[in-house]
Amino acid sequence: MTRQVLASRSVSSRTYHSCVQRVYPTASFPREVAGEDVTADVIPCRLTPPKRDGYAVTWTDEQWNRLRTIFPDGVCDYSRPGVSQQRTGATWLRF
Numbered sequence: 001m002t003r004q005v006l007a008s009r010s011v012s013s014r015t016y017h018s019c020v021q022r023v024y025p026t027a028s029f030p031r032e033v034a035g036e037d038v039t040a041d042v043i044p045c046r047l048t049p050p051k052r053d054g055y056a057v058t059w060t061d062e063q064w065n066r067l068r069t070i071f072p073d074g075v076c077d078y079s080r081p082g083v084s085q086q087r088t089g090a091t092w093l094r095f
Contacts, residue, residue: 035078042082047074 029040036042050067052059059067 031076031078034076036076037078042076042078042085044083045076045078046080046083048077050075 031040031042032038036045050071052064
């Protein structure tokens with residue numbers, strides 16, 4: 001993938017148009033691709049059963065069964081706070 005293609009995309013809360021991203025480009029990590037924020041502060045995550053239509057792919061029955069076998073307890077739901085995760089209170093209220 002060329003740098004020009006990356007420059008036109010936005011990944012999570014990172015914007016490739018920013019000056020910092022142009023000077024110091026970063027790469028995505030698996031949890032971010034799965035939906036976690038760049039803060040990476042969800043450990044452990046809350047699980048949810050995977051939804052077959054919840055992905056931008058068309059699953060074959062074999063692929064779907066393999067995913068369900070690999071993740072029998074569910075997949076991370078990064079839209080919810082992590083298990084026992086609490087707000088950080090008054091941290092970073094002003095810059």
